[in-house]
Amino acid sequence: EAGVAQSPRYKIIEKRQSVAFWCNPISGHATLYWYQQILGQGPKLLIQFQNNGVVDDSQLPKDRFSAERLKGVDSTLKIQPAKLEDSAVYLCASSLGRVDYGYTFGSGTRLTVV
Amino acid sequence: QQQVKQSPQSLIVQKGGISIINCAYENTAFDYFPWYQQFPGKGPALLIAIRPDVSEKKEGRFTISFNKSAKQFSLHIMDSQPGDSATYFCAASMVNYGGSQGNLIFGKGTKLSVKP
Numbered sequence: 001e002a003g004v005a006q007s008p009r010y011k012i013i014e015k016r017q018s019v020a021f022w023c024n025p026i027s028g029h030a031t032l033y034w035y036q037q038i039l040g041q042g043p044k045l046l047i048q049f050q051n052n053g054v055v056d057d058s059q060l061p062k063d064r065f066s067a068e069r070l071k072g073v074d075s076t077l078k079i080q081p082a083k084l085e086d087s088a089v090y091l092c093a094s095s096l097g098r099v100d101y102g103y104t105f106g107s108g109t110r111l112t113v114v
Numbered sequence: 115q116q117q118v119k120q121s122p123q124s125l126i127v128q129k130g131g132i133s134i135i136n137c138a139y140e141n142t143a144f145d146y147f148p149w150y151q152q153f154p155g156k157g158p159a160l161l162i163a164i165r166p167d168v169s170e171k172k173e174g175r176f177t178i179s180f181n182k183s184a185k186q187f188s189l190h191i192m193d194s195q196p197g198d199s200a201t202y203f204c205a206a207s208m209v210n211y212g213g214s215q216g217n218l219i220f221g222k223g224t225k226l227s228v229k230p
Binding site for chain 1: 120146148155156157158159160163203205207209212213214216217218220221222223
């Protein structure tokens with residue numbers, strides 16, 4: 001079974017620039033999550049999708065972050081404009097439904113904002 | 115009330131020793147307690163998980179001990195090996211509630227180093 005695919009692996013941008021991350025979940029996984037993991041901390045949920053609908057985006061900074069999951073498969077997370085404090089690893093995860101059903105993380109995208 | 119507090123922040127153990135990482139929670143509605151292992155450059159991977167209806171779960175060298183009354187759970191790694199060196203995260207969720215309430219709340223992580 002192929003894992004959760006994410007790209008790019010690394011990205012360095014200047015503050016106020018925009019950046020986009022891509023995630024392709026495990027085939028058949030209806031639920032997709034985006035997490036932000038700041039160095040030295042645990043992952044923090046940004047947004048959860050069920051198929052192509054948003055279940056939870058309460059912790060997404062909507063003034064600068066946006067995410068979409070067209071067709072209920074792959075997803076993109078965008079930051080515009082980026083701030084220094086957005087430097088983090090952005091992890092994508094997917095599951096069959098609940099977090100105790102085949103919940104798998106991708107390797108993440110490491111973003112550095114300079 | 116949604117926090118999961120994890121300790122210690124870092125841990126150094128000799129090869130063959132026992133590594134113990136502790137977590138505490140406040141929300142009694144949590145009903146799923148997983149531990150994740152993360153190597154540098156990789157995403158977290160599920161190591162072992164427990165439900166509150168049992169007090170202990172063992173898988174190989176990894177054991178979760180769960181104390182419902184104290185609202186605490188811990189990960190024990192027996193016969194620790196250098197290959198166990200990684201960051202470990204505890205988490206909690208209300209899976210039976212579903213929707214956004216079923217999402218994972220992570221602790222801040224413990225960096226384990228096992229010395230040969």
